Amino acid sequence: MLPLDASNFATLLEDHDNFLFDCDGVLWKGNQLLAGAAESLTDLKKRGKKIYYITNNGASTRAQYAAKCRKLGLPAEEADIVCTAHFTALHVKDLLNVSDFVTPGTGPKIYVMGTPALELALTDLGLQCIGNGPDPVPEDFLEDDWRAESLDKDVRAVVVGFDKHISYFKLIKAACYLNDPKVHFVATNADTTFPSSSRDIIIPGTGCIVGPIVMACGRKPVIIGKPATLMIDHLKEHFYLDVSRSVFIGDNLHTDIGLANKCQMKSVLVLSGVSTLVEAKRYAESTAAADQDFVPTFYLDDMGTFYSLLLLS
Amino acid sequence: MLPLDASNFATLLEDHDNFLFDCDGVLWKGNQLLAGAAESLTDLKKRGKKIYYITNNGASTRAQYAAKCRKLGLPAEEADIVCTAHFTALHVKDLLNVSDFVTPGTGPKIYVMGTPALELALTDLGLQCIGNGPDPVPEDFLEDDWRAESLDKDVRAVVVGFDKHISYFKLIKAACYLNDPKVHFVATNADTTFPSSSRDIIIPGTGCIVGPIVMACGRKPVIIGKPATLMIDHLKEHFYLDVSRSVFIGDNLHTDIGLANKCQMKSVLVLSGVSTLVEAKRYAESTAAADQDFVPTFYLDDMGTFYSLLLLS
Numbered sequence: 001m002l003p004l005d006a007s008n009f010a011t012l013l014e015d016h017d018n019f020l021f022d023c024d025g026v027l028w029k030g031n032q033l034l035a036g037a038a039e040s041l042t043d044l045k046k047r048g049k050k051i052y053y054i055t056n057n058g059a060s061t062r063a064q065y066a067a068k069c070r071k072l073g074l075p076a077e078e079a080d081i082v083c084t085a086h087f088t089a090l091h092v093k094d095l096l097n098v099s100d101f102v103t104p105g106t107g108p109k110i111y112v113m114g115t116p117a118l119e120l121a122l123t124d125l126g127l128q129c130i131g132n133g134p135d136p137v138p139e140d141f142l143e144d145d146w147r148a149e150s151l152d153k154d155v156r157a158v159v160v161g162f163d164k165h166i167s168y169f170k171l172i173k174a175a176c177y178l179n180d181p182k183v184h185f186v187a188t189n190a191d192t193t194f195p196s197s198s199r200d201i202i203i204p205g206t207g208c209i210v211g212p213i214v215m216a217c218g219r220k221p222v223i224i225g226k227p228a229t230l231m232i233d234h235l236k237e238h239f240y241l242d243v244s245r246s247v248f249i250g251d252n253l254h255t256d257i258g259l260a261n262k263c264q265m266k267s268v269l270v271l272s273g274v275s276t277l278v279e280a281k282r283y284a285e286s287t288a289a290a291d292q293d294f295v296p297t298f299y300l301d302d303m304g305t306f307y308s309l310l311l312l313s
Numbered sequence: 314m315l316p317l318d319a320s321n322f323a324t325l326l327e328d329h330d331n332f333l334f335d336c337d338g339v340l341w342k343g344n345q346l347l348a349g350a351a352e353s354l355t356d357l358k359k360r361g362k363k364i365y366y367i368t369n370n371g372a373s374t375r376a377q378y379a380a381k382c383r384k385l386g387l388p389a390e391e392a393d394i395v396c397t398a399h400f401t402a403l404h405v406k407d408l409l410n411v412s413d414f415v416t417p418g419t420g421p422k423i424y425v426m427g428t429p430a431l432e433l434a435l436t437d438l439g440l441q442c443i444g445n446g447p448d449p450v451p452e453d454f455l456e457d458d459w460r461a462e463s464l465d466k467d468v469r470a471v472v473v474g475f476d477k478h479i480s481y482f483k484l485i486k487a488a489c490y491l492n493d494p495k496v497h498f499v500a501t502n503a504d505t506t507f508p509s510s511s512r513d514i515i516i517p518g519t520g521c522i523v524g525p526i527v528m529a530c531g532r533k534p535v536i537i538g539k540p541a542t543l544m545i546d547h548l549k550e551h552f553y554l555d556v557s558r559s560v561f562i563g564d565n566l567h568t569d570i571g572l573a574n575k576c577q578m579k580s581v582l583v584l585s586g587v588s589t590l591v592e593a594k595r596y597a598e599s600t601a602a603a604d605q606d607f608v609p610t611f612y613l614d615d616m617g618t619f620y621s622l623l624l625l626s
Contacts, residue, residue: 030457136449137477143507144343148514164450164481168517171479175506175515192528193488194456201461202488204481208525215505215524216517 001284004268004298009309012298016266018246019044020052020082022226023065025195025251025273027053027303028072034272036304038073043310045075052235054248056189056225056255058084058161058206061117061124084188084225085114087234088159089121091224095184096156102126109154111177113170113209114161118188122159130155137169148176160213160221161188162206175216185217189225191255195274226250227258232265249306253279253294261293269296270303314597317581317611322622325611329579331559332357333365333395335539336378338508338564338586339616340366341385347585349617351386356623358388365548367561369502369538369568371397371474371519374430374437397501397538398427400547401472402434404537408497409469415439422467424490426483426522427474431501435472443468450482461489473526473534474501475519488529498530502538504568508587540571545578562619566592566607574606582609583616 002008019041021027027037041051053069053076060068062081069076096108107126112119119132130152151173158177163170177183192207206225214220224230235241247266250256251273260267269280283294300306315321332354334340340350354364366382366389373381375394382389409421420439425432432445443465464486471490476483490496505520519538527533537543548554560579563569564586573580582593596607613619 134449136447141477143477143516146514146516148511164454164456166479166481166484168477168479171517171521172515175517176513179513179515192531198461200489200492201459202485202492202529203456203459204484204488204525204529208484208528211524211528212517212521215521216515218505 001280001295002298004300004306004309006309006312008298010313012247012266012268013047013310013313016049016245016247018050018052018241020054020246020248020265022248022250022252022256022273023053023055024057026249026270027074029195029273033072033074034303036302036307040303040307040310041074043307051075052080052082054082054226054231054250056084056191056206058088058118058188058225059115060085061121062086064117082231082235084161084231085118085121087231088118088161088186088188088224089125089127090234091222091230092122092127092157092159092184092186093125095186096127098126105129108156109152110157110159111152111155111174112159112161113163113166113174113213114159114188115163118159118161131170131173132163134165134167135170135173136167141169146172151176155183157184157186158213159186159188160206160210163209166209171212171216174213178213178217178219181219185219185221187221187223189228189255190223191225195251226252226255227262229259229262232259232263247297251275253283253296257294257296260296267296267298268306269299270301270306271299272302314593314608315611317613317619317622319622319625321611323626325560325579325581326360326623326626329362329558329560331363331365331554333367333559333561333578335561335563335565335569335586336366336368337370339562339583340387342508342586346385346387347616349615349620353616353620353623354387356620364388365393365395367395367539367544367563367569369397369504369519371401371431371501371538372428373398374434375399377430395544395548397474397544398431398434400544401431401474401499401501401537402438402440403547404535404543405435405440405470405472405497405499406438408499409440411439418442421469422465423470423472424465424468424487425472425474426476426479426487426526427472427501428476431472431474444483444486445476445478447478447480448483448486449480454482459485464489468496470497470499471526472499472501473519473523476522479522484525484529487526491526491530491532494532498532498534500534500536502541502568503536504538508564539565539568540575542572542575545572545576560610564588566596566609570607570609573609580609580611581619582612583614583619584612585615 190207191205194203248260503520504518507516561573
C-alpha cells in the first residue's frame with residue numbers, strides 16, 4: 001500500500017483505461033458534490049478514459065443516478081451507472097429465464113422488499129412485483145394463528161433490498177416463501193450501515209433488512225452488490241471490461257477495496273468517506289492472510305488531491 | 314445418550330430433587346396441553362419434587378404464565394415460573410442499581426422493543442420504559458435527513474425482546490442509543506424461529522428482532538434466555554438450586570440441552586417438539602468437540618411415555 005503521489009500517478013494513468021468510481025464518500029456526500037470530483041472525471045474523459053459509477057445504493061434507477069450525476073456536474077450516461085437496483089433486476093430476469101421481449105410487469109411473480117427504484121427496475125425487465133410498500137402487522141396479529149393462506153402460490157423469487165417499510169408481517173411472508181427451496185433468494189447488498197454525516201448516529205443499512213430473513217429461513221441469498229463480484233463479472237462478460245486495465249476508486253475497505261482485490265483490479269482508497277488510514281494500515285501490517293483482501297494498492301486524501309495530481313500529469 | 318426407560322428412570326427419579334421443564338413442545342403446543350404432562354408434574358410434586366417452568370417466551374409475565382399453567386391443569390405457582398420477561402427485568406434492575414423500594418415506572422429510563430409483558434415486568438421493578446408499541450417510519454422519512462434530535466438523552470439501556478411492531482424507525486433509534494457505549498444492551502433471547510405447528514411455515518423469532526440491531530451497532534447484547542445460563546445462575550444464587558440434583562427436560566437441542574450441558578445438569582430430550590432423534594444422534598456420533606454440547610443424557614418420545622415410566626416407579 002502506497003500513497004498515490006506524483007511519482008506513481010503518471011504510471012497509474014498510463015496503464016489504465018477504465019476508472020471505476022464508488023459514489024457516496026468519494027464523489028459526493030448525500031447531495032453535496034465533493035471538491036475535485038467533477039473536474040477529475042471530466043478530465044479523465046477528455047483523456048479518453050472510460051468512467052463507471054459503481055454503487056450499492058438501491059434507492060435510484062440507472063436513469064435517476066445518471067440525472068443526479070449530471071446535475072452535480074459529473075459526466076455520466078445511463079450506461080455508465082452500475083447500481084444494485086438494475087443489476088439485481090438483470091440477475092433475477094436471468095434466473096427466471098424472462099424473455100427480453102416480455103411486456104413490463106407481466107412475467108414471473110416475485111415478492112419484493114425494497115425501494116420503489118428496485119421495484120421499477122424489476123418491473124421494467126418484465127417481472128411482476130408483489131409485497132412492496134408498507135405492510136404493517138395487523139392490530140390483532142398472533143404468531144400462533146398465522147397460516148400460509150395469504151401467501152401467493154406463484155411467487156418464484158424473494159428479492160430484498162433496502163426497505164424502510166420493514167415489518168414483522170413482511171419478515172414472516174419472506175421467510176415462508178423461502179421455506180420452499182425452489183423459490184430463489186436474491187439481495188441487493190449487505191452493507192450493515194449507511195455512511196453517516198455524524199459520528200453520533202447510526203443509520204442501519206440493507207444488511208439489517210436482509211439479516212433477519214436469513215436468520216429465519218436459514219438460507220443465504222445471492223448478493224449482487226460489492227464486495228460480491230457479480231456486477232464486475234457482468235461488465236467483463238457484456239462490456240468486455242479488461243480488469244488488468246481497470247482501477248477501482250472507493251472509500252470503503254470492505255466493499256470497494258474488497259471487491260477490487262477479488263477481481264484482481266488495482267485500487268485507490270480515498271480517505272473522504274467511511275474507512276480511515278489507521279484501518280487500512282492495520283490490514284496492511286496484519287499477518288493474517290484474510291486481512292490482505294482489504295489492502296488497497298494506493299491511498300490518497302480526496303478527489304481534490306486526485307485532481308491536483310491529474311493536472312501535473 | 315440413552316433412551317429413558319424403566320431401567321434408568323428409577324435412578325433418575327431417586328437422584329434428582331428438581332425437575333426443570335421447558336414448556337412449548339414439552340408440556341403444551343400453543344394452547345393445547347400435551348398428553349401426560351399434567352399427570353406427570355402432579356405426580357412428581359406428590360413425590361416431593363420441586364418443579365420449575367423454564368421458558369424463553371417473553372409474551373407473558375410470571376403471573377400470566379402461572380395462570381396459563383393452572384388453567385391447563387399443571388401445578389404452578391408464580392415463583393416456579395422462570396421466564397425471560399421477569400429475568401430480563403431483574404437483570405436490568407441490577408445493572409442500573411435500581412432500589413427495591415422505587416415506585417413502579419419512576420426509575421432509570423430504558424428504550425424497549427418487546428412485548429407488553431416485558432414492559433410490564435420492567436415497569437413493575439421500577440424502570441421507566443419508552444419506545445414500546447407501534448412506531449412506524451414517517452411517510453416522508455429520508456435516512457439522509459435523520460438527526461438524533463428526537464432521541465431521549467436519559468436512556469440508560471436498550472432492552473430488546475420479541476417485538477411484532479419492529480420498524481425501521483425503531484431500528485434506527487435502538488442503534489443510535491447503543492452508539493453510546495455507556496448505554497447497556499440486553500436481549501431476552503435469540504431464538505431465530507418460534508416452534509411452528511406446520512412444516513410449511515416459518516415464524517421468525519426474537520433473534521430476528523435482535524439481529525438487525527446487533528448488525529447496525531456492532532455490539533453484542535447480554536442475552537437472558539436459554540442457552541445462556543443467567544436464569545439458572547439466578548436460581549443457584551437466590552434459590553440455592555443444586556444442579557447436581559436437577560434434571561432439565563426440553564425439546565430443543567440448542568437451547569434446552571445446550572443450557573443443561575453448560576450448567577452440568579442431566580438432561581432429557583423429549584421428541585414432541587423442535588428437535589428430532591436424527592439430529593440428536595448426529596451430535597452424539599460427531600467427533601467435533603463442540604457438538605458434544607448438544608448431546609442429551611436421555612431421550613424419550615413425550616410426556617405420555619414419561620408418565621407411564623413414572624407409574625412403574
